[in-house]
Amino acid sequence: MTATPVVEVRDVSFCYGKEPVLDRVSLSVPRGEYLGLIGPNGSGKTTLLRLMLGILPVPEGEIRLFGTPVPRFRERWRVGYVAQKAASFNSAFPATVAEVVSTGLAARRRLFRRLTAADRQAVEQALDRVGLLPLKDRLIGHLSGGQQQRAFIARALVSRPELLILDEPTVGVDASAEAQFYQLIRRLRAEMGLTVILVSHDIGAVAHEVSALACLNRRLFYHGDPADFGTEEQLCELYGHPMIPIHHHHHHGEGASDA
Numbered sequence: 001m002t003a004t005p006v007v008e009v010r011d012v013s014f015c016y017g018k019e020p021v022l023d024r025v026s027l028s029v030p031r032g033e034y035l036g037l038i039g040p041n042g043s044g045k046t047t048l049l050r051l052m053l054g055i056l057p058v059p060e061g062e063i064r065l066f067g068t069p070v071p072r073f074r075e076r077w078r079v080g081y082v083a084q085k086a087a088s089f090n091s092a093f094p095a096t097v098a099e100v101v102s103t104g105l106a107a108r109r110r111l112f113r114r115l116t117a118a119d120r121q122a123v124e125q126a127l128d129r130v131g132l133l134p135l136k137d138r139l140i141g142h143l144s145g146g147q148q149q150r151a152f153i154a155r156a157l158v159s160r161p162e163l164l165i166l167d168e169p170t171v172g173v174d175a176s177a178e179a180q181f182y183q184l185i186r187r188l189r190a191e192m193g194l195t196v197i198l199v200s201h202d203i204g205a206v207a208h209e210v211s212a213l214a215c216l217n218r219r220l221f222y223h224g225d226p227a228d229f230g231t232e233e234q235l236c237e238l239y240g241h242p243m244i245p246i247h248h249h250h251h252h253g254e255g256a257s258d259a
Contacts, residue, residue, distance in 0.1 A: 004067040006031050006163050006195045007052060012061035014047055021047045023219045024061070029197065029212075031162075034189060036210035036226065037199045043217040045199045046084060049167055053081060065163070080104070080156030082149075084167040097143065097151050098123050098136040104155035126154040129191070130184060146177030150184065157188070164188070165197045170205065182209050 007029040014022040021044045029035050039045050050056040052063055054070045065073045101123045102115055115123075127133045130150040135143065140151060149169060156164060166185075170178045186209070189196055200206045207213065207226045215222040215229065222229050 003031060005029055005064075006033075006066060007197070008062075008064040008067075009048070009052070010062045010064075012048070012051060012058060012063060014044070014051065014056070014059060020218060022051075022216075025216065025220050026061075027214055027220060027223060029195060031195055032193065034185075034196045034209070034211040035198070036203075036206035036213045037197055037216060038201065038203045038206060038213065039216040041201055043201075045201075045216055046167055048216065049081075049165060049197075049199060052165070053079065077159035078162050080159065080161035080164045082152050082156050082164075082166045082169055084171070093139075093141055095140055096137050097127065097132060097140055100140050100151055101126055101136075101155045101158050104158040122158050122160070123154075126158040127151075129157060129188065130154045144177075145173045146180065149173055149177070149181065153184070153188075157192070160192075161194070163195045163197070165199075167199045168201070169198065170200070170202075178205065185209070 005028045007027070009025055009027040012022055012025045013020070025044075025048065037045055037048070047056065051058050052065070052070065054073065058070060063070045066075070066078060102119065104126075105115075105119055105122065124133060124136065127136050130153050132147065132150055132154060135147065140148060143151060153164075153166075153169075170181055173181065182205075185196060185198070188194055198206055198210065203213075203215075207229070210226055212224065213222065213226040213229050214220060
């Protein structure tokens with residue numbers, strides 16, 4: 001008997017009005033996988049995530065999390081989610097870094113209950129994992145873009161999830177923050193045994209980080225080893241116009257040492 005996949009998507013289709021967004025997509029994510037979900041903007045990537053997270057109902061097909069159909073899945077704490085542009089919110093928002101991270105505990109606790117000592121410890125541990133513990137009392141709006149991003153990763157980790165889903169996490173951060181981000185995810189995967197789904201339209205950045213690649217543009221065009229992806233025909237089919245195939249070597253100079 002094979003192990004239950006962390007995420008299983010079976011023949012899922014979805015339309016906004018009459019506009020088809022997903023067309024019979026099937027995808028399985030085994031425990032421990034680091035999946036890069038790539039495709040052009042408007043290809044249905046964020047919609048697929050929202051269906052996985054139960055934010056949108058699945059009209060056709062089925063999605064299971066840890067073996068349970070999404071509508072019946074109650075163990076929300078097992079899934080950590082960092083939304084798109086999580087860091088580009090109102091910079092005057094009057095909350096400290098620790099307060100923002102503590103909101104990630106809602107899945108594990110009753111709303112509006114005071115934080116217990118164990119809750120506070122969980123918040124500090126999550127901040128420590130992403131290297132932000134010294135800044136826990138700083139206002140979130142006073143952090144750099146890369147630091148804010150790490151705060152939202154800590155918020156996603158505070159419930160000690162088994163699956164971490166990141167939607168376009170490096171949009172709007174500079175190249176050095178991006179390199180640090182990928183390094184952080186590698187370390188968190190190793191330390192916490194996480195299964196990770198990373199959504200991006202930047203195939204070049206993710207192809208050499210992930211253990212599996214799924215290429216979506218309404219339909220699933222490819223799912224497999226990143227090393228086998230990247231022929232010109234595949235990219236042309238995915239993006240609808242010729243692109244230069246990617247045989248990626250790390251382009252951030254500072255990344256070479258930790259390869």
